[in-house]
Amino acid sequence: MNTGVSLADVSAAAARIRGAVMRTPLLYSEMLSRQLGCELWFKCENLQYIGAFKARGACNAVLQLTDEEARSGVVTHSSGNHAAAVARAAVMRGIQAHIVMPHNSATVKLNAVRALGVTPILCEPNAAAREAMAADVMHRTGATMIHPYNDLRVISGQGTVALEILEDLPEVDVIVAPVGGGGLLSGTLVASKGIKPSIHVDAAEPLLANDAARSLKSGQIEQNDRFDTIADGLRTPLGTLTFPIIRDLVREVVVVSEQAIVEATRTIFRTVRVVTEPSGAVSFAAIQQNPERYRGQKVVAVISGGNLDLNILNDATTS
Amino acid sequence: MNTGVSLADVSAAAARIRGAVMRTPLLYSEMLSRQLGCELWFKCENLQYIGAFKARGACNAVLQLTDEEARSGVVTHSSGNHAAAVARAAVMRGIQAHIVMPHNSATVKLNAVRALGVTPILCEPNAAAREAMAADVMHRTGATMIHPYNDLRVISGQGTVALEILEDLPEVDVIVAPVGGGGLLSGTLVASKGIKPSIHVDAAEPLLANDAARSLKSGQIEQNDRFDTIADGLRTPLGTLTFPIIRDLVREVVVVSEQAIVEATRTIFRTVRVVTEPSGAVSFAAIQQNPERYRGQKVVAVISGGNLDLNILNDATTS
Numbered sequence: 010m011n012t013g014v015s016l017a018d019v020s021a022a023a024a025r026i027r028g029a030v031m032r033t034p035l036l037y038s039e040m041l042s043r044q045l046g047c048e049l050w051f052k053c054e055n056l057q058y059i060g061a062f063k064a065r066g067a068c069n070a071v072l073q074l075t076d077e078e079a080r081s082g083v084v085t086h087s088s089g090n091h092a093a094a095v096a097r098a099a100v101m102r103g104i105q106a107h108i109v110m111p112h113n114s115a116t117v118k119l120n121a122v123r124a125l126g127v128t129p130i131l132c133e134p135n136a137a138a139r140e141a142m143a144a145d146v147m148h149r150t151g152a153t154m155i156h157p158y159n160d161l162r163v164i165s166g167q168g169t170v171a172l173e174i175l176e177d178l179p180e181v182d183v184i185v186a187p188v189g190g191g192g193l194l195s196g197t198l199v200a201s202k203g204i205k206p207s208i209h210v211d212a213a214e215p216l217l218a219n220d221a222a223r224s225l226k227s228g229q230i231e232q233n234d235r236f237d238t239i240a241d242g243l244r245t246p247l248g249t250l251t252f253p254i255i256r257d258l259v260r261e262v263v264v265v266s267e268q269a270i271v272e273a274t275r276t277i278f279r280t281v282r283v284v285t286e287p288s289g290a291v292s293f294a295a296i297q298q299n300p301e302r303y304r305g306q307k308v309v310a311v312i313s314g315g316n317l318d319l320n321i322l323n324d325a326t327t328s
Numbered sequence: 329m330n331t332g333v334s335l336a337d338v339s340a341a342a343a344r345i346r347g348a349v350m351r352t353p354l355l356y357s358e359m360l361s362r363q364l365g366c367e368l369w370f371k372c373e374n375l376q377y378i379g380a381f382k383a384r385g386a387c388n389a390v391l392q393l394t395d396e397e398a399r400s401g402v403v404t405h406s407s408g409n410h411a412a413a414v415a416r417a418a419v420m421r422g423i424q425a426h427i428v429m430p431h432n433s434a435t436v437k438l439n440a441v442r443a444l445g446v447t448p449i450l451c452e453p454n455a456a457a458r459e460a461m462a463a464d465v466m467h468r469t470g471a472t473m474i475h476p477y478n479d480l481r482v483i484s485g486q487g488t489v490a491l492e493i494l495e496d497l498p499e500v501d502v503i504v505a506p507v508g509g510g511g512l513l514s515g516t517l518v519a520s521k522g523i524k525p526s527i528h529v530d531a532a533e534p535l536l537a538n539d540a541a542r543s544l545k546s547g548q549i550e551q552n553d554r555f556d557t558i559a560d561g562l563r564t565p566l567g568t569l570t571f572p573i574i575r576d577l578v579r580e581v582v583v584v585s586e587q588a589i590v591e592a593t594r595t596i597f598r599t600v601r602v603v604t605e606p607s608g609a610v611s612f613a614a615i616q617q618n619p620e621r622y623r624g625q626k627v628v629a630v631i632s633g634g635n636l637d638l639n640i641l642n643d644a645t646t647s
Contacts, residue, residue, distance in 0.1 A: 034353035039377050040443065055601050058358050117598075124359065279436075282374050282634035284601040315601035 013250055014161055016203030019168035019196060022069040026166060029068045029101060031057050033170075035177045035309065040280050045300040048307045050181075051277070051293070052174050055285050055315025059097050059121060061090035061242075062170055062193055062313050063157070069166030070155045071098035079104045081151035086139040088114040089242050090314050091157035092129065093121035100125050107146045109139055115241065117316050158192030159248030168196025174309050175204050182306040185292040187313050188212040188221045188262065189243035191251030197311070198258040212255065212262040213295035215240045215270060221247060221255065222262040239267055242288030242314060263295035263302075270294050277312065289314040332480055332569055335522030338487035338515060341388040345485060348387045348420060350376050352489075354496045354628065359599050364615065366622040369500075370596070371493050374604050374634025378416050378440060380409035380561075381489055381512055381632050382476070388485030389474045390417035398423045400470035405458040407433040408561050409633050410476040411448065412440035419444050426465045428458055434560065436635050477511030478567030487515025493628050494523050501625040504611040506632050507531040507540045507581065508562035510570030516630070517577040531574065531581040532614035534559045534589060540566060540574065541581040559589055561607030561633060582614035582621075589613050596631065608633040 033053045042049045054062035071083060082105030085095045092108045099106035106127050110119060111134035122129045132142040147154055156163065170193065174181060184201055188194040194212050201208045214221050217238035223231040230252050236244045247255065265273075270287050273294035277285050292310040296303055352372045361368045373381035390402060401424030404414045411427045418425035425446050429438060430453035441448050451461040466473055475482065489512065493500060503520055507513040513531050520527045533540050536557035542550040549571050555563045566574065584592075589606050592613035596604050611629040615622055 031356070034355075034375075036353075036375060037350070056353075056355060060601055278603055282379055282603040282636075284597055284603060317601075 014164050014168070014196070014199045014254065016200055018161070018165040019172060019200040019203070022065070022165040023169045023172050025072050026065055026068040026169065029072070030064045032173060033057050035174060036281060036283075038281055041276070045296065045303070047296070047300070047303040047305060049296065050178060050309045051281055051283070052170060052309055052311045053283055054170060055283055055289050055312045059090060059093040060315045061094065062167055063090040063094035064097060065169050066160070066163030066166035066192055067091065067094035067098040067155060068101070070160060070162035071095070071102050071104075073162055074153060078153050081153065082107060083155050084143050084146045084150070084152040085109065085155045085157065086132075086143040087157050088134070089118055090316060092118060093125065095155050096122045096125045096127040100127065105150070105152065107150065107152050109142045109146065111139065115318050117318050121316065158190030158245070159250050161250060164192050164196045164199075164250065166196070167193045168200035170311060171197040171200035172204075175201060178307065178309065179205070180307055181208065181309050183209045183211060183303060183308045184311065185211045185213055185263070185295055185308065186311040187240070187243055187288055187291040188214050188255070189288065190245040191221070191247045191255050193311070193313060194259065195251040195254035198254055202258050209260045210258065211260050211295065213291045214243055214262055214264060215291060216264045216266050218244050219264050222264050224252060225256060225259070225262060228256070240270055240288040240291050242286065243291060263299060265291060265294040265298055269298050273297050274317075283312065284315045284317050285312045286314045286317045333483050333487070333515065333518050333573065335519055337480070337484040338491060338519040338522070341384070341484040342488045342491050344391050345384055345387040345488065348391070349383045351492060352376050354493060355600060355602075357600055360595070364619040364622070366615070366619070366624060367626045368615065369497060369628045370600055370602070370612070371489060371628055371630045372602055373489060374602055374608050374631045378409060378412040379634045380413065381486055382409040382413035383416060384488050385479070385482035385485035385511060386410065386413035386417040386474060387420070389479060389481040390414070390421050390423075392481055393472060397472050400472065401426060402474050403462050403465045403469070403471040404428065404474045404476065405451075405462040406476050407453070408437055409635060411437060412444065414474050415441045415444045415446040419446065424469070424471065426469065426471050428461045428465065430458065434637050436637050440635065477509030477564070478569050480569060483511050483515045483518075483569065485515070486512045487519040489630060490516040490519035491523075494520060497626065497628065498524070499626055500527065500628050502528045502530060502622060502627045503630065504530045504532055504582070504614055504627065505630040506559070506562055506607055506610040507533050507574070508607065509564040510540070510566045510574055512630070512632060513578065514570040514573035517573055521577050528579045529577065530614065531578050532610045533562055533581060533583060534610060535583045535585050537563050538583050541583050543571060544575060544578070544581055547575070558586055559607040559610050561605065562610060582618060584610060584613040584617055588617050592616050593636075602631065603634045603636050604631045605633045605636045
C-alpha cells in the first residue's frame with residue numbers, strides 16, 4: 010500500500026527539523042498509572058515551541074522550499090496553532106509569512122502570531138472566506154501554500170512525534186493521539202507502524218466532532234455539522250491525504266464527551282502539572298474514560314497542544 | 329571549608345535515587361529568551377513525582393536507613409511538599425510513614441499524602457505544636473526523623489537537581505533557585521560549584537519572607553515575623569546546616585514582590601505551559617524583574633514545585 014508518506018519521509022523530516030523544534034519530554038505519570046491500572050506516559054507537545062506539534066510540520070514544509078520559492082514567502086489559513094507554526098518557521102528562514110485567520114480566532118492564538126512579529130490577515134469566520142483570502146494572497150504574491158494537514162511535508166513532520174516516542178520507549182504497546190484533520194494521527198501511524206508493526210494506535214475525538222469515526226464507518230470523508238466542541242483544534246474534517254492512511258492503519262477512533270474532555274484537562278493540570286488545551290487532552294480523556302481498554306499495557310497519550318484560554322475552561326465547568 | 333556536604337555526597341545520592349525519582353526535563357524557552365535578552369531554560373521540578381524536588385531528598389534519606397531503622401518507620405512534620413515526599417519514599421520502601429501536618433495545610437498538600445495511602449496526623453498550625461507532635465511520635469514508635477531541609481541526606485538529595493542541570497547544559501552561566509529553608513539552594517550550591525567553580529548561583533525569595541537576605545547581611549540566621557507570602561513553601565527560616573553553605577557560596581539573594589511572584593506564575597503558565605506553584609515561580613520572578621542582571625547569559629531557573637491551588641492564585645490577582 011502506498012500511503013504517499015513513508016517511514017523514510019518521517020526520518021528525513023526528523024533530520025531536517027532537528028534543532029528547529031523541541032525534542033519534547035515523554036513524562037511518566039506514577040499517580041495516573043496507579044489509578045488507571047496501566048503504565049501511562051504523556052508525550053508533551055504542549056511544551057513544544059509555539060505550544061503545539063504543529064511546529065514540526067510547518068518547519069518541515071518551510072525548510073523544503075527552494076530558495077526561489079522561499080523568496081515569495083508562504084501563506085496559510087488557520088484559526089489555531091498552525092498559524093503560529095507557519096509564522097515561526099517563516100521567521101526562522103527569514104521569509105515572508107501571510108497568515109489568514111478568522112477575526113473571531115481565540116485571542117491566545119492571534120497573539121501567538123503577533124508575538125512572532127507577524128500581523129495576521131483577518132477574514133470572515135467561514136471556510137469559503139478563509140480559502141478565498143488565502144487564494145488571493147497566493148495570486149498576488151506567489152507565496153507557497155502550507156496546508157495545516159493535507160500536505161505530505163506536514164504529515165511527515167508531524168510523524169516525528171512518534172519517532173521520538175519509539176526512541177524513548179521502544180516497548181510502548183499503544184499510542185493514543187487526537188484526530189482533527191488527521192496530520193498528527195496519520196504521521197504517527199506511518200512512523201510507529203513502520204518501526205513496530207505490532208504497535209496499536211488509537212485515535213481520540215470529541216463526540217461533537219466525530220467525523221473521523223463516521224468516516225471510518227462509511228468509508229468516505231464525512232463532515233461535521235456542528236462546530237461547538239470545546240476542543241477547537243479538532244473541528245476540521247479529514248483530508249484526502251490523511252483519510253486513507255487512517256482508514257488503513259488506525260485501530261479505533263475512541264469518541265469522548267465534552268465533560269470528559271474538561272475533566273481530562275483538569276486531571277492533567279493537577280496530576281501531570283502541565284497546561285493542555287482541550288484538544289490536547291482528548292487523547293487522555295479516551296484513556297480516562299476507558300481504563301479497561303488499556304489495562305496492564307504501556308500507553309502513551311499525545312498531548313497535542315497547550316495554548317489554553319483559561320476563561321473557556323472556567324465557562325465550561327461552571328455552566 | 330567543610331560544609332558537611334560534598335559533591336561526592338550529591339553524586340552518591342544521584343546513584344542511590346536513580347529510578348526512584350524522575351530525571352526532570354530542562355526546557356528552553358524561545359519566547360522568554362527573546363523577550364528577556366538572555367538564553368533561558370527551566371529545570372522543571374514541578375514535573376517531578378509528587379510535584380516537587382522534595383522527592384529527591386526524601387528518597388535519599390529513606391534509602392539510607394538500615395533495615396533495623398527502617399522497621400521503625402520514619403516521621404516528619406511539614407505543611408507542604410516534603411510531607412508527600414516522605415510518604416512516597418516510605419511507601420516505596422514498604423515502611424511506616426508518620427506525617428505530622430498542620431490542620432490548616434493546603435487541601436492539595438493534604439490530599440497528596442492521602443493519595444499515597446498515608447493518613448496525615450493533624451496538629452495545631454504552629455512550630456511548637458508540630459515539633460511536639462513529631463517528637464511524641466518518635467518517642468512512641470522509634471521512627472527516624474526526616475527533617476525537610478536541615479539534614480545532610482536531604483541536602484545531598486536536593487543537590488541532584490544541579491547535577492542534572494550541569495549534565496544537560498554544561499555551558500550554563502547562572503542558576504537561580506528559590507530559598508526557603510535552604511535545602512535545594514545549598515545542595516545546588518555544593519553540586520554546581522563543585523563541578524564548575526565559575527558558575528554563579530543566585531537565590532530568590534519573597535520580600536515578605538526575606539529572612540535569607542537578612543541572614544546574609546547580619547551573618548546569622550534571621551527569622552521571619554510574618555507568614556503571609558503567597559509563596560507558602562518559602563516561609564521557613566534557614567537551618568544550621570544550610571546557612572553556612574549559602575553564606576559562603578551564593579552570589580546574591582534576589583528579593584521579589586508578591587505581585588512579581590503572581591506575574592511569574594502566570595507567565596510560566598502561558599509561555600512555558602507548565603503549572604507552577606507560587607514558590608516554584610520565585611526564581612523566574614527574580615529574572616523577569618531584573619532582566620539586565622542576566623542579559624546575554626545562559627540562565628537556568630529552577631521551578632521547584634507545581635502543586636498549585638488555583639483559587640489562591642485567582643484570589644491574589646483579583647484582590
